[in-house]
Amino acid sequence: MKIAIVGTGFVADYYMTTLRNHPELVLAGAWDRDAARLKEFCAFHGVSAYPDLETLLGDPEVRIVANLTTPESHYEISRRGLGAGKHVYCEKPLAMGFEQAQELIAMARQQGLTLAAAPANGLSDAHELVAQALRDNKIGRPRLVYAAMEDGPVFRDKWATWRSRSGAVWPGLHEFEVGCTLEHAGYALSWLVSLFGPVESVTAFAALTFPDKGPGTGALVMAPDFSVGCLQFRSGLVARLSSGLAAPRDRSLQVFGDGGSITVRDLWDNRSAVHLEQADAPRPLLGRVLTRLEARLGAALPWKPAPGIRLKYPDGARPALPAFPSQIDFAGGIAAQAQAIAAGQEPVFSGALALHITELALALNGARDLPQPYRMRSSF
Template sequence: KYIMKNIAFVGTGYVADYYMRTLENYPDLRLVGVWDRDSQRLPVFCRFYKIRPYDSLEALLSDREVDIVINLTTPESHFEINRAALEAGKHVYCEKPLAMSLEEARILIALAAERKLVICGAPANALSDAFQLTRKQLDGGTLGKPTLVYAEMEDGPVFMSNWQKWKSRSGAPWPGVHEFEIGCTLEHAGYALSWLVGLFGPVERMSAFSALTFPDKGKETRKLKLAPDFSVGCLVFRSGVVARLTCGLAAPRDRSMTILGEKGMLTVRDLWDNRSPVNLAAHYQRSLLQKVVDGIESRLGRRLPFRLYKGRTIPYPAAAQAAKLPAYPSQIDFMRGIQKQAEAIQSGQAPFFSGQVLLHLTELVLNLHAGAHDYQLTTSFEASEA
């Protein structure tokens, strides 16, 4: 039986290099070719990686050799390209968000179901080793019943950095202006939401707030309409868990998640790290080092200028082979989602981040971005799918 392994990229911008770096982890996946609407960027990318360029999107979609189309274009192009790929009979893996409206997302999910195709969505960080280690602790009852979660997706004040000179491995500039126009919530909240939904199931209701707190992000942006650069949402899950998620472009970088349960707490230090340190404080006990630091702070009458994670660091099982990952801070195995999709298609099963789960995540991120108050989710999925 033929294995779904032939893929093609639509889009060769900054994020495409992350996918190329992690493609090395999956020798069964074969990149047939790529296309980009930027006629100057496309040949540069193809020369760098020695990949075949397509002459047009139509040429890529009509290539019978291609099984899965990887949509790495800008968010406002996602819907049209996803739809075109599905109509051409291709499975689709799309960078976040799936679409810029819930109505468009519903059309895509329905079209995929109608054509018996699989459409999956990024990000892949909830398929990480860190996620599996966390899931194992929860399933083992170490924390007891989880009740409250604090998730951070703060990227730091990147607009105050020298971002204009940031380039990918193959020379693509970081699309800072465009990211400021789209907004950090649509770009980044999925990294935390995918973990939350993967661990705790569907959200029933939420209340959110978003705002543009730094309207001046440099001369390149002063004539543009910028999206919110801060959002915070409180989520109530069907399972009873309550979570607070912040997402921003100003507060110091923090991509951690803290899970509080009846019997203890667990902290994942960095959701962008495939093997992030994970700390467990069973029964909320402090380590010896924590007790020493607490004593020093008590005597000094002030906090020490560093963060000390409570509990012990949980060891990972030995890896058969270390995954090749992008440089810090994006140490995510970007291609793992596509590998999982290909395996699921082969086995006839639905990948987790597809179908109703993907639609649910899209509704969450869109309403977090919009700052929706007292919002009742209209999408859901069976917890057994998690």
């Protein structure tokens, strides 16, 4: 299936790195409003450049448009793609407002098209490993989840020097304007809703805690750099999700059930370490030894292993993944969409599910201006 890329900024290189995992996808070309950046991207990757967006959208061979533009452009580019009769795969969020995202989903449905949304980490091997453990009732009924999308104090790093493989500048100032919640909460939300179903309400708090993020940030109107939300699921499960740009890096997920717990070390890792602790199983020797050592010392140790045993992945080929900072098969989301289209099915992270994830991210990011608890308007 032929695809085309709109937007050749920093994240586009992650898609190009992982496109090789999916030979069923054929990249027809790319376009960007920044002509210099488009030329640099196409030269590095050996990709054809479209002269303008109209030509790209008018290419009859292109079935899927990958919308990798900046968040405030997502709505307009996706709307134009759908209007041209193309299926669209959109980076997160679908739009900067719920009504716009709702409009796009309705438009796709009316035209018999699919609108799928990133992130693709909800399609990872780690996700399937956890889903299988839950299906096998390894920890009984899940009751509580702790999830984190803490990216560390990025603004204190030398982010102005960061470049993608093909030379794109990491858009730090723009990321601070959009905010860490809209940029990153989706990586946890995609796991949460696909594992545990729809959310009924969210009680959230968001704040701008570090208004001075260094040179160039003084004149910015910045989004919250910290948010925390408690999600009440229709099933009765409760989840806590925090997102931030100051606390030490933590992209973990812990599920607590009647009969034990599951711990995922890194939601950005396709094959993250996943540990299972069952309430009626003996604790691993190392954990018991360290607990006794703490009692003898009268102090908590700075490090202890994840509780339980590490689950094994089935043998299989390892996909090509970005080297840093994530190990996500970005193009896997487009491939899943293409496979669903070919089979006449709805892609997993599309339609009502994509709208639900978008609404959750917007509710967390906009917690300062919304009544609490926030009652979800979407479901799936």
